[in-house]
Amino acid sequence: xxxxxxxxxxxxxxxxxPLRRAVCALRAALGxxxxxxxxxxAGNALMQRLNGAYRQRPEPTDVLSFxxxxxxxxELPRPRCCGEYNLGDIFLGVEYIHQQCRDAGEDFxxxxxVSAGQEGGRAGAAGQSHSALCxxxxxxxxxxxxxxxxxxxxxxxxxxxxxxxKEAQILEELNRLTGSRLRPLTAGLF
Numbered sequence: 001x002x003x004x005x006x007x008x009x010x011x012x013x014x015x016x017x018p019l020r021r022a023v024c025a026l027r028a029a030l031g032x033x034x035x036x037x038x039x040x041x042a043g044n045a046l047m048q049r050l051n052g053a054y055r056q057r058p059e060p061t062d063v064l065s066f067x068x069x070x071x072x073x074x075e076l077p078r079p080r081c082c083g084e085y086n087l088g089d090i091f092l093g094v095e096y097i098h099q100q101c102r103d104a105g106e107d108f109x110x111x112x113x114v115s116a117g118q119e120g121g122r123a124g125a126a127g128q129s130h131s132a133l134c135x136x137x138x139x140x141x142x143x144x145x146x147x148x149x150x151x152x153x154x155x156x157x158x159x160x161x162x163x164x165x166k167e168a169q170i171l172e173e174l175n176r177l178t179g180s181r182l183r184p185l186t187a188g189l190f
Contacts, residue, residue: 009043065148090145
């Protein structure tokens with residue numbers, strides 16, 4: 001099935017192809033390859049509106065997940081028809097993620113710069129290179145969002161431990177495929 005990726009912001013150019021590949025690999029690691037998933041890259045304004053409307057927290061955030069099915073943690077949905085092969089939608093707050101990376105002192109020159117025309121991106125003024133969201137923070141945040149689509153939560157210590165283990169498991173598979181060294185978003189939450 002498909003991963004539909006939409007870039008609904010203009011603050012941070014996004015490398016769509018590697019992000020889509022990562023989400024496909026993470027979805028496979030969860031055993032959910034036959035399910036569609038929507039991925040929206042959003043700016044702070046949209047994330048603030050959604051966070052305020054759905055979580056009563058009117059501030060930007062890194063990820064919001066909107067599951068199509070309500071399932072217990074670790075269960076796959078049981079679709080009754082082909083139209084129900086959908087996990088739901090993940091909104092990645094790419095502007096927020098970018099700010100977090102910058103605040104943490106990440107090296108954007110080596111990680112974020114993509115040549116004009118590379119990865120399906122558009123050239124900047126006069127064809128110069130431009131920054132694009134680095135895959136690692138987006139991949140980790142997407143893994144977190146996918147876990148939420150499959151019923152994982154982190155509002156109690158036992159729920160967090162369960163979600164942490166699942167994030168670590170699927171990121172380990174992605175690390176194996178890509179040579180990365182990604183860690184779960186919820187590390188150290190409790």
